[in-house]
Amino acid sequence: MARGRFILLEGCDRAGKSTQCTMLVDALKAKDLSVELYKFPDRTTTIGQMIHAYLTNSKELDDRAIHLLFSANRWEAMQEMKRKLSAGIHLVVDRYAYSGVAFSTAKGLDLTWCKNPDRGLIRPDITFFLDLPTSEAERRGGFGDERYEKRELQENVREVFLKLKDKEWTVIDAKKSILAMHFEILRETELKIRDGEKDGRFAEEDDVVLEDLFLD
Ligand code: Z5A
Ligand code: MG
Secondary structure, eight states, X not given: XXXXXXXXXXXXXXXXXXXXXXXXXXXXXXXXXXXXXXXXXXXXXXXXXXXXXXXXXXXXXOHHHHHHHHHHHHHHHHXXXXXXXXXXXXXXXXXXXXXXXXXXXXXXXXXXXXXXXXTTSOOOSEEEEEEOOHXXXXXXXXXXXXXXXXXXXXXXXXXXXXXXXXXXXXXEETTSOHHHHHHHHHHXXXXXXXHHHHTXXXXXXXXXXXXXXXXX
């Protein structure tokens, strides 16, 4: 049995990641594929509740401490994600370690220090980067409610994302309409799923990629 694919949507604030993740999951389900949604931070766990308290300004934490909590929030999901991929379930993931590194580095922490706690996490098979200028993000619903939704920080975050971007990422212009983005993401996902099947890359059950997430 082919293992499931790890499909990641990363990107700037308000770029439409959550909207597109839901639409992609629904579209893949409609094609009778087995698929589940993961979102980071996962605010439902004990660690996730501490992250939520920090993001909504009800708790203060040292920059390094919150960085490690975001990473721990991914590590606590890893075994379950691995099991699902091995069982042939595709995972659509809303933000991941690249967000972790981009936000903490933008706040002033060292890039290499920020990458280290996430080394060893499962590497995504497909990464979409939804790119949106901060001026556009500010016009969208809900911007400014949480701790990190400030223009200067968001601009720094985008710069770090662009530094982290590797040649395998697919960049999506998030100024486009919701539907136009959806069709682009769906088409690309289906192509990558089919290509992988053709060349046998995903044939092995235990083929989940554990190599380093970052190219440096
Ligand atoms: N963070 C971190 O520091 N470290 C980490 O390791 C991780 C995260 C994983 C909360 O994340 C914060 O945590 C985040 C990064 C940091 N800080 N910030 N800023 P979150 O994922 O929970 O954040 P969120 O509240 O879901 O916001 P978001 O992800 O930035 O939004 P989005 O998912 O990209 O957008 P959306 O919710 O789909 O859409 C936003 C609005 O725009 C909504 O009104 C839509 O209807 C509208 N929209 C969507 N698409 C379009 C298009 N194409 N055109 C026009 N309007 C649109
Ligand atoms: Mg979101």
